[in-house]
Amino acid sequence: MTEILPGVHAIDGIDPSPDFTTNVLLLKDAKGSSWTLLDTGLPPQEGYAGGAALVERYCEKNKIPLSSIKRILLTHLHLDHTGSLKTLAQKTGAKIYSHWIEASFIAKDPPYTGPGMPPREAVEVHEKLKDGDSVEAFEGLVTYHTPGHTPGHVSYYCPSRKILFAGDAVFNVNGVVVVSLKEYSFSEPLANISVRRLATLDVESLVQYHGAPVLKGARQGIQSAAKKA
Ligand SMILES: [Zn+2]
Numbered sequence: 001m002t003e004i005l006p007g008v009h010a011i012d013g014i015d016p017s018p019d020f021t022t023n024v025l026l027l028k029d030a031k032g033s034s035w036t037l038l039d040t041g042l043p044p045q046e047g048y049a050g051g052a053a054l055v056e057r058y059c060e061k062n063k064i065p066l067s068s069i070k071r072i073l074l075t076h077l078h079l080d081h082t083g084s085l086k087t088l089a090q091k092t093g094a095k096i097y098s099h100w101i102e103a104s105f106i107a108k109d110p111p112y113t114g115p116g117m118p119p120r121e122a123v124e125v126h127e128k129l130k131d132g133d134s135v136e137a138f139e140g141l142v143t144y145h146t147p148g149h150t151p152g153h154v155s156y157y158c159p160s161r162k163i164l165f166a167g168d169a170v171f172n173v174n175g176v177v178v179v180s181l182k183e184y185s186f187s188e189p190l191a192n193i194s195v196r197r198l199a200t201l202d203v204e205s206l207v208q209y210h211g212a213p214v215l216k217g218a219r220q221g222i223q224s225a226a227k228k229a
Helices: 051-061 085-092 100-106 188-198 218-228
Strands: 003-005 008-010 025-028 035-038 069-073 095-099 127-129 141-145 154-158 163-167 170-173 176-179 205-208
Touching (some): 051 085, 069 085, 095 100, 100 127, 170 205, 176 188, 176 218, 188 218, 205 218
Parallel strands (some): 035 069, 069 095, 163 205
Antiparallel strands (some): 003 008, 025 035, 141 154
């Protein structure tokens, strides 16, 4: 079991390659005995079981019934975040949440043509979020629209724990927090503006999707990424 922070579990073995750290998270909800999944991982491919199988394996090992996963929160549309969405939604019966712009692209209506891998299967998002929306998950999350990497990318911030779940708004490259890599981004200027906004938050722990999480004193790293932006 990999509980990186109290109530925050990183699914083991989710990386398709050892060089490509990926953080699919299971968050324990403060209310009741339910769980929230944050992003879903790639679909199965040769030599890789896929996000859904790995989440299932993790839950089985840690005695978490799949039916206790009540919500799947998405940061954005890219395939490494949505590739196991359909299977996991079917297996858990969870409600799916994303930004309202991203919801259209995840439903492939219209298909996404920007940089990065688009979703393979169309999936209907149930809860279409906008900036500032609260989500009753984990210990209370607030939605921050952080466009740039994709048009409807969101980050989720937990004020009571000062944890920022930043998706691909930032990457951790060899211990340095940087703005979302431009070759995978829809708009570099927007990505920069979004990180400047994230740098105003009181963040102790940063858990972005790629690279090792920064568990303590993370605000400084986000601020220096924003300064370079
Ligand atoms: Zn991405």
